[in-house]
Amino acid sequence: MTQQPETLHYAVSVVGKDRTGIVAGIAEVLFRLGCNIADSSCTMLAGEFAMILIVSHPRPFSKTRLHDELKPACEGLGMSLSVRSLHADEAVRQETSDEICMISVYGADQPGIVYRVTRELAALGINIMDLNTKLIGTAEEPVYVMMLEAAIPEGQTPEGLEALLGDLKRELSVEIGVRIVTPVAF
């Protein structure tokens, strides 16, 4: 999509108890306003439905207007709403030429898995692009699963990264695996 430099972008997030018609209700308001949904990601987390959308509008358009128009729809659906303006340079497509890895972390549930692993990755200069976590297993034996996709810097290998995470893996007694999922373009 070619964007005009002056195009305004907003980050919109909507979260609330899942039910049918949430996406349609939000999308209807945006459509009526002439907004474009650029990138978006929506998912069900526990019984909650969470929407994150980057919304643009070709003409000058205030954040207040967008918020005020979405508010009744969100209230009708019992959803929380947040709208943030993006600077023009924030709303550009993020390209990466790095290798993309799937990092899987799982083990007995305990506090700090997300924190410790992501802190380590940040220290290694690794940028997280996508992250999902899920509590599975039973009440007696809860298991925590974290899957994240990250761009690893040039020169790093999955094996090297796995080795760097080895100490943490032993300390937390979790499994940590790293594998390349860089897409193949045909």
Next chain:
Amino acid sequence: MPNQPILRYPHPVLKKLCNRVENIDTTILSLVDDLLDTMHAGPGSVGVAAPQIGVTLRVCVVDVSANRHGKDNNYGQLCMINPEIIARDGSAIMREGCMSVPDYTGDVERATAITVNFSEPDGTLREIAASGFEAVAIQHEMDHLDGILFLDRIVSIKTGLFRRKSYA
């Protein structure tokens, strides 16, 4: 012949069912050359199908020998006229992208081994048993001959692992 520009969706040719080649004449040979030139011009390209350069004929080229996933298991440069998959086996998911659909990728399930027959540019009938990455590349290119894009085959939006749990 020079390499040709790769058509991008929504160009309508990319959704067309391509016609069989009835005679391998000079037009077809020059199409094969164009496809090869186009494949070699694309950085890292491992295959091009005729509709990607605007020709609705069942011709595609594949060469995975320079790719890290395919370098140890391949038939080299394949010029396939009227290719047909006559057997398929196994299944694996790989994240694919396509020069005709830039800036998007998705997980696609493909057979891991296929038997394909096709005509060579010199008219010889050939049958090969491809596997691994080369099999995936052939299936991707052959899909183009049926107007199928990888977008038509995406099986998950990343979180397939997390579908089952009920919170009721």
